[in-house]
Amino acid sequence: MSSTDEPVVAGRARSLRVLTGTLVIVFVVLLQVVVQFISNRDAARLGSVLLLFAFELPSLLFALSALFRWTRRAGISWLLFVAMGIALAAAIGGAWGCVFFLVSDNFPALGLKPFSTPPIHMSRVVLYGLAQAQSQFGLWTLAFVLPELLDDARVRSLYAEKLKAESDQLRTAAELARLRSHLEPHFLLNTLNAIAGLVTEEPREARRLLSALGDLLRDALKDDTDLQPLQNQLDWLQRYAQILETRHRGDLSFSWDVSEDSRSEVLPRLLLQPLVENAVKHGALLAQGAGHVRVKTRLTPDGARLICQVQDNGPGMKDTPIRNGAFGLESVRRRVALRYGEAGSVTWTALPEGTTVTVDVPARMPEA
Numbered sequence: 001m002s003s004t005d006e007p008v009v010a011g012r013a014r015s016l017r018v019l020t021g022t023l024v025i026v027f028v029v030l031l032q033v034v035v036q037f038i039s040n041r042d043a044a045r046l047g048s049v050l051l052l053f054a055f056e057l058p059s060l061l062f063a064l065s066a067l068f069r070w071t072r073r074a075g076i077s078w079l080l081f082v083a084m085g086i087a088l089a090a091a092i093g094g095a096w097g098c099v100f101f102l103v104s105d106n107f108p109a110l111g112l113k114p115f116s117t118p119p120i121h122m123s124r125v126v127l128y129g130l131a132q133a134q135s136q137f138g139l140w141t142l143a144f145v146l147p148e149l150l151d152d153a154r155v156r157s158l159y160a161e162k163l164k165a166e167s168d169q170l171r172t173a174a175e176l177a178r179l180r181s182h183l184e185p186h187f188l189l190n191t192l193n194a195i196a197g198l199v200t201e202e203p204r205e206a207r208r209l210l211s212a213l214g215d216l217l218r219d220a221l222k223d224d225t226d227l228q229p230l231q232n233q234l235d236w237l238q239r240y241a242q243i244l245e246t247r248h249r250g251d252l253s254f255s256w257d258v259s260e261d262s263r264s265e266v267l268p269r270l271l272l273q274p275l276v277e278n279a280v281k282h283g284a285l286l287a288q289g290a291g292h293v294r295v296k297t298r299l300t301p302d303g304a305r306l307i308c309q310v311q312d313n314g315p316g317m318k319d320t321p322i323r324n325g326a327f328g329l330e331s332v333r334r335r336v337a338l339r340y341g342e343a344g345s346v347t348w349t350a351l352p353e354g355t356t357v358t359v360d361v362p363a364r365m366p367e368a
Contacts, residue, residue: 024143025061025136029053044113048104051112052129056096060133063088064140068148085137093133094126101125198247209243230297230306231263237276237295244280248291252284257296265299265306266364268335275310275357278329283314283355299363308359316350329357336361 067088071081101122104112113120195213198206234256241254276293284291294311329346336344336359344361 025057025139028139029057029136044111048100048112052096052100053132055099056093056129056133057136059096060089060092060136061140063092064137065144068145082141085141086134089133089137090130093130093136095129096133097126097129098122100129195243195247205246209246212239212243215239227266228269229263230258230265230267230308233267233269233272234258234263234295234297236270237272240273240276241293248285250290252280252291252293255292255294257294259298261303262297262299262306264364267306267308267359267361268339271332271335271359272308272310274332275329275359279310279312279314279355279357283312283316286314287312287354304363306359306361306363309356311354311356313354316352316355332357332359 064085067084068081071084076084100112101120104110104120104125192213195206195209198209238254238256245252245254272295276295279293280291284293292313294309296307296309296311298307299305300307329348333346336346340361344359346357346359348355348357
């Protein structure tokens with residue numbers, strides 16, 4: 001629905017409420033009159049009461065509606081509005097009762113008969129008009145004011161929910177930006193340290209790896225959407241792994257177990273990099289013998305979820321739930337929570353011969 005259509009729709013809804021409320025009030029008033037007629041079978045009184053209500057009811061509804069609009073604009077409290085409505089209804093009902101008595105008393109040929117039994121005097125007719133007006137005020141409140149107030153409450157609730165959603169989105173975006181601002185320099189410094197060891201020992205290899213690092217930084221630090229295809233992330237990780245394998249030649253190796261159907265799925269950028277870095281630093285390089293890191297990705301059989309695992313053959317976790325200094329794992333957990341909420345998870349399994357970290361997130365929905 002466009003913004004230009006909203007006032008039209010709101011106007012139609014308001015007109016429908018007014019029509020419905022009027023019909024409800026008229027139906028209840030007629031029902032009261034019919035019940036009285038059934039009890040006394042006085043046709044003359046029935047016609048007289050209907051004539052009274054034909055004048056009293058429209059003027060009462062118009063005056064109460066005008067009062068309601070004025071009190072809303074003026075910001076008057078609900079209790080004060082009710083008191084003013086009761087007083088206004090009493091004045092209008094009493095006034096029409098007085099008019100009705102004067103007309104019936106001065107023009108007896110009209111046959112107006114407000115009551116079936118005597119005595120018939122002004123105070124009784126005025127009190128009758130006043131009482132009926134109070135009853136109609138209560139009906140009007142239920143038929144007009146209550147739906148209006150409920151609709152206002154619904155609109156305020158929707159507006160509050162919209163503000164909360166916008167606030168949550170801004171907070172989420174800000175926290176993601178903060179996490180990336182911590183993660184990218186963290187990665188850069190660790191990678192430069194890995195290359196620094198080659199500068200004096202193998203300067204040619206160091207120059208080659210610096211060129212590879214430039215390619216990595218161009219991809220990692222460019223201003224792009226937070227999501228990227230898994231294949232792009234794996235290509236980036238494989239170049240990163242080449243740097244680490246060169247730095248720790250003979251002590252570290254990588255393997256890649258990637259299902260074809262998972263390559264086109266999307267993940268937040270650099271999501272798996274800190275897991276790989278942790279697996280190397282806190283796992284594979286502490287292994288007895290050559291260290292190994294295995295990256296595995298797959299879709300569940302129903303295609304609904306993407307599973308990514310990073311495994312190492314290190315000593316595993318012992319007494320602490322998270323390895324000391326494992327900033328990357330905490331950042332991945334937080335990014336998954338911000339992006340997917342309860343639909344995503346990051347878990348780890350520690351064994352004596354290694355640790356496996358598993359990222360489980362919803363798969364991308366197919367294009368419509």
